[in-house]
Amino acid sequence: FREEENTLRELRIFLRQICAKLARNKQFYMFSKPVDVEEVPDYLSVIKEPMDLETMMTKIDHHKYTCAQDFLNDIDLMCANALEYNPDRNPADKQIRHRACYLQDTAYALIKAEMDSDFEDNCRKIRDDR
Numbered sequence: 001f002r003e004e005e006n007t008l009r010e011l012r013i014f015l016r017q018i019c020a021k022l023a024r025n026k027q028f029y030m031f032s033k034p035v036d037v038e039e040v041p042d043y044l045s046v047i048k049e050p051m052d053l054e055t056m057m058t059k060i061d062h063h064k065y066t067c068a069q070d071f072l073n074d075i076d077l078m079c080a081n082a083l084e085y086n087p088d089r090n091p092a093d094k095q096i097r098h099r100a101c102y103l104q105d106t107a108y109a110l111i112k113a114e115m116d117s118d119f120e121d122n123c124r125k126i127r128d129d130r
């Protein structure tokens with residue numbers, strides 16, 4: 001219906017703002033584009049479903065997200081990938097894990113702070129009815 005399309009359009013505009021804000025943050029540069037498999041040849045043998053902010057921006061444009069939780073599920077995936085691929089207790093791995101957790105908490109906080117819960121409930125209803 002037209003009302004549903006208006007709601008989903010508003011969701012896409014909102015999610016693009018969140019995604020752009022995260023991608024602008026210098027601390028999250030390693031999440032802004034796909035991990036370079038030239039640089040890490042074994043990445044795809046360890047991580048079955050890579051995810052990054054540029055890919056998420058494209059998914060918004062392709063109408064892949066019908067509610068904020070779908071978007072946050074990809075944030076969770078991106079974070080889990082970083083924890084899985086960088087598990088060691090050396091400083092580099094510890095820093096990327098910390099950044100992954102910081103990005104995840106920031107994404108949830110931004111969405112909770114700026115999204116009306118009735119709006120998200122409406123989006124979830126549209127998703128579940130589809």
Ligand SMILES: COC(=O)[C@H](Cc1ccco1)c1ccncc1
Nearest residue numbers: 030031035039040082085086096
């Ligand atoms: C989400 O980013 C990653 O998991 C890669 C893994 C990686 C290891 C070596 C090259 O890339 C990363 C990039 C930059 N700094 C830390 C780790």
